[in-house]
Amino acid sequence: MTEGNVVFTTIFGGKFRLVSTRASQSMSSAELTKMNTGAGVDIVGTKTSFIVLPGSLAFENLDVPDQTEITRDGNAYKGGGVTSIWYRWGYVLAPAGYNWAGDQTAFPSDADYKAVLESTTQKALTSVSSGTLDSTAGVWQRKASSALSLGILPVFHS
Numbered sequence: 001m002t003e004g005n006v007v008f009t010t011i012f013g014g015k016f017r018l019v020s021t022r023a024s025q026s027m028s029s030a031e032l033t034k035m036n037t038g039a040g041v042d043i044v045g046t047k048t049s050f051i052v053l054p055g056s057l058a059f060e061n062l063d064v065p066d067q068t069e070i071t072r073d074g075n076a077y078k079g080g081g082v083t084s085i086w087y088r089w090g091y092v093l094a095p096a097g098y099n100w101a102g103d104q105t106a107f108p109s110d111a112d113y114k115a116v117l118e119s120t121t122q123k124a125l126t127s128v129s130s131g132t133l134d135s136t137a138g139v140w141q142r143k144a145s146s147a148l149s150l151g152i153l154p155v156f157h158s
Contacts, residue, residue, distance in 0.1 A: 001014050001017070015053075016051060016052075016053070017052070017054065019052075024047070025047070025048040025049075025050075026046050026047050026048060027043075027046060027048070028126070029046075030126045031125050031126055032044075032046070034125055034126055034128065035125070038134070043156045044156075044158070045156040045157040045158045046158055047156070047157050047158060048154050048155070048156055048157075049154075049155045049157065050152055050153065050154055050155070051152070051153045051155060052151060052152050052153075053151035053152075054151075055096065055151065056095065056096050056097070056150070056151025056152050057093055057094070057095060057096060058092075058093070058094050058095070058096045059091060059092070059093050060091060060092045061089075061090070061091050062089075062090035062091055062092060064088045064089060064090050066088065067087065067088050067089065068085070068086070068087055068088075069085070069086040069088075070083065070084070070085050070086075071083070071084045071086070072084075095140065095152050096151060097142065097143050097144055097149075097150045097151060097152070098140040098141060098142055098143065098150075098152075099140070099141045099143060100139065100140065100141075101117060101137070101138075101139050101140070101141045102115060102117070102122050102139035103122050111124065112139065113139070113140075114139075115138075115139050116128060116136045116137065116138055116139065117136060117137045117138070117139060118135060118136045119135065122139060
């Protein structure tokens with residue numbers, strides 16, 4: 001399947017796109033222990049993959065002042081000079097069907113994306129003080145009541 005001059009590998013007759021990345025989404029043994037404490041099905045896989053339906057990610061460009069800037073420093077390189085061209089851009093990419101409930105005043109780090117809220121305080125999963133996770137919620141709040149109605153489904157595996 002080709003969209004926007006990008007060729008995607010798909011499965012199930014084009015219903016699912018396979019996107020390979022070097023990024024890894026995994027949970028530490030401490031995080032797994034914390035999540036598996038209490039009632040429910042235990043997660044045994046240490047790796048996470050995601051099934052993402054087309055249209056499940058919302059993308060919005062940001063207006064950036066001074067998108068292109070050219071600077072010249074004649075003193076650089078023993079008087080030979082150097083010309084630098086800066087191109088600035090920005091965008092927001094968010095999962096459709098979820099609201100961000102984390103810190104609204106800071107740009108989140110990679111670790112913040114899998115943080116939890118305990119009594120409205122953002123913490124790392126392993127820092128939750130309660131024995132179980134009953135008093136916590138994820139920083140991403142689902143808008144739908146059923147996980148099966150979302151376009152992003154995590155798959156835990158080894």
